[in-house]
Amino acid sequence: MTTPVAQYALQLGDDALILSQRLSEWCAHAPELEEDVALANLALDLLGQARTLLTYAGSLEGRGRSEDDLAFLRTEREFRNVLLVEQPNGDFAMTIARQLYFATYQYELYAALCESTDAELAGLAAKAVKEVAYHRDHAVQWTLRLGDGTEESRRRMQEGVDQLWPYTAELFEADAVALELAGSGAAVDPRTLRPAWEASVAEVIEAATLTMPSGDWQPRGGRAGKHTEAFGLLLGEMQALHRQFPGAAW
Amino acid sequence: MTTPVAQYALQLGDDALILSQRLSEWCAHAPELEEDVALANLALDLLGQARTLLTYAGSLEGRGRSEDDLAFLRTEREFRNVLLVEQPNGDFAMTIARQLYFATYQYELYAALCESTDAELAGLAAKAVKEVAYHRDHAVQWTLRLGDGTEESRRRMQEGVDQLWPYTAELFEADAVALELAGSGAAVDPRTLRPAWEASVAEVIEAATLTMPSGDWQPRGGRAGKHTEAFGLLLGEMQALHRQFPGAAW
């Protein structure tokens, strides 16, 4: 059986992998060339984190699964990412809203995880927290520009933060795996990240002259492999070629 | 090795299969409920034709491949459909333009193929020509309504017939397979279908108060398995689930 750390690494790895996949869909379609560079850069950082985490998860579970086995040969129901990262790109404002929520969360998470008693996780976090600090900054700057830009951009940015807001609750849910590991100091109890996250997001939304979203709909299920319908299509595309040639090396 | 009739059946079968796939993407998104019914109906007819043709091709080639093996386990480069049928749906006018061109062609083709010396092909054609007569009529009526409807619908319908026009040349290209079989009376020489097709399409376009498209760009390659980039994504989605469970029966 798989260990709690393997499961935890899989959760974080899937978050990074799926968000990277979504961001890479922007390739050659960004609003300006600088953003083609920036979005690819975010996708690359996340992909790097995903590779480290999936490789680590595979080594711990002891079934000989590589990062590619985990990425390309699991089914929809076996992925453990939160629903937020699989949400479709929408327009640029929607993508930025997703980045603002997720990068702020990931920054708090990795900052705390630097102190993990698990040396691998601590090492990954120490490296990734620097990358994610940039991701957060990128999202913050664009949230400000779009929120406090034109009438149209404000409307779109408000729509983005509103529509994705419900999916943020899941980021801070403590499942059995996280709780067990938090007890031993290997993982972070996600609930402890919420105050700093919320303060940080609220500050940006206010500075962007936007209204803080609310509402009590809190969809969840990603950590248990219950995803949204859009996820199956994303996965089908991601895995299509790999599955077309079973057993081939690339 | 595969026989010319098997190759010919594969060409026609792939045309029907891929157009059916495109039409089924409209499901639950049509402009009105009647069109949800109508487009599903077109997709179903084409799927039925595809199944007959692929099954026949599989039986002739003698490698034991079923309709599903042919549909789900070939790669992009092995599909023989014309480029027209794989073109993305676009808006409703684009879909109607594709239908107008293709159903008019398929009607002429099947009408002629009723006389095929190959009993299977003749039998299929006799059944399918009635279905396709309805497809053509459906496309004609909508071309008239959109062309001679509002200013916006006229603009979109003109754009539809213009954009897809180049892809019609390939419908009437005689490849080695068709030529060989036309000689023996088993198939139809595609070139002979063009005059009736063009007269019919021109009449509809004129009645719809639209301008007949022109231009000398004539992309081709579908019959040789050189498709457009959109095709690989279509195929990836169509085959995703089947390939996810190698060897399973459904």
Add this chain to the structure above:
Amino acid sequence: MQARFEELIAADERIEPRDWMPEAYRKTLVRQIAQHAHSEIIGMQPEGNWITRAPSLRRKAILLAKVQDEAGHGLYLYAAAETLGVDRADLLDALHSGRQKYSSIFNYPTLTWADIGAIGWLVDGAAIINQIPLQRCSYGPYARAMVRICKEESFHQRQGFELLYDLAHGTAEQHAMAQDALNRWWWPSLMMFGPPDAESAHSAQSMAWRIKRHSNDELRQRFVDISVPQAEALGLTIPDPDLRWNEERGHHDFGVIDWTEFQEVLAGNGPCNRQRVAARVRAHEDGEWVRQAALAYAAKHSADGRDGERNVAAA
């Protein structure tokens, strides 16, 4: 008039559009038929999600035909509602703005191919049990629409069962997929019969008017009793540890339903409520120019009358 209406009801005869009827009766029917019609068209979405990925051409054809039937059912039902003096455009508007509901079951996502089987077997199965008595509903046009719909739904239900049967008897992975679908769809299917009788708001009056003929709990019990042997035949386990045959009652006892979840989904907080309505509204808005064009064309060609044939086509 009132007397005549009550006479017809008492004699178990049909009320027809030309007959006088109490305003409350008319409103109840409009609400119920519209909700039923909306359910058919929203129901196309979770199943439509898998048409492009169906794993065999035979299954693709079956699913496509099924979804087409649902669009057809939507058409009959809107037509039945229109005999009560409302029109489809207004009903759609009520759906889009959230003033009218559709069956909550369609707010759950189809996560795997097995869900297509589970919807056919359980959701259509529950729908049939709800709908069979409606074939004898006091309002004629609705009763007649239900005859045709029930026939097609039975067909869909058998196809769903057969799909699941093949999965449950396929590879270990396919079996697990089938069981997982049953796990996710079982409880929501039980909720399809509505709140417990004690809390059902509209039931008593609907029973008196012969719109409804059995209570929610009665129908739910029938569904459980029918489904238990079917699950056995499939080789799947119903996810309810309290499920057991009660010799005394001659029925299966079953566990307590989580009505909080039901209320949440009903209140708009199910996994897909927002996506379903948004997709519907988008389709409607994207189609606006097409509908306008058809109207403009029809108007032109009936006004000058010079082209009778085209006229007919555009009608």
Add this chain to the structure above:
Amino acid sequence: MQARFEELIAADERIEPRDWMPEAYRKTLVRQIAQHAHSEIIGMQPEGNWITRAPSLRRKAILLAKVQDEAGHGLYLYAAAETLGVDRADLLDALHSGRQKYSSIFNYPTLTWADIGAIGWLVDGAAIINQIPLQRCSYGPYARAMVRICKEESFHQRQGFELLYDLAHGTAEQHAMAQDALNRWWWPSLMMFGPPDAESAHSAQSMAWRIKRHSNDELRQRFVDISVPQAEALGLTIPDPDLRWNEERGHHDFGVIDWTEFQEVLAGNGPCNRQRVAARVRAHEDGEWVRQAALAYAAKHSADGRDGERNVAAA
């Protein structure tokens, strides 16, 4: 001024933005640098087509990084063009309206994963051969941009070769996929060096100005000579029956190029010309509101000056 310019050219020194230059020299450079920049950004499309489907995470990372580099090259090159007094927005407009070209090679589709390897090996390979001499181009900013670009392109070229090598030495299906890619990309790659010297419109003047240093046919020959042993190492066959070593010339002879195809693609009739430009225009139009927002934000926050930091961020 003219004399000073010619002196610098003759001494093989660099012309810098502050230096006087003949108008025709400036125009030639703008045209060439812009075309080069456009090629980088249009070139992102055929490769971008496979990022979401890359068959391993390592290959996905490599491809993503490569496409990112191309966007970066586009940025340097537009910046180099801007030193000649034009601006990026106008150049993009010329691309979108078809007044300026990009390399015709990107009008071919990427049909399989092997095409990603073939583009790296052959297309980047040909580009490098074209570009190495440009590192010594007489115009300073362009020459310096080329130094960095060539370095990265060499890296991409090796990665493409390695990708194809693994395919060619993989399963039979993978090998066939690699061979098929070579079959489709070989001739279009040879056409990347432009028309034969006898018909090359701009070459003579560009050589005199030291913008260009070798003729099209010279560079094409160099490419063939380099590629032949590489194809052998891959275990793939170049699709040219006339290809053979000519001892006397010390070069490979090769078959006749189908210039009709080249002219067709150049005239806009390649397989993907319409799609490439349409996708580019769509991205630009869809991004309009974003660019407007950034401008509006920057204007607000530089006008009132109360928030220097945000200002910087929005620059």
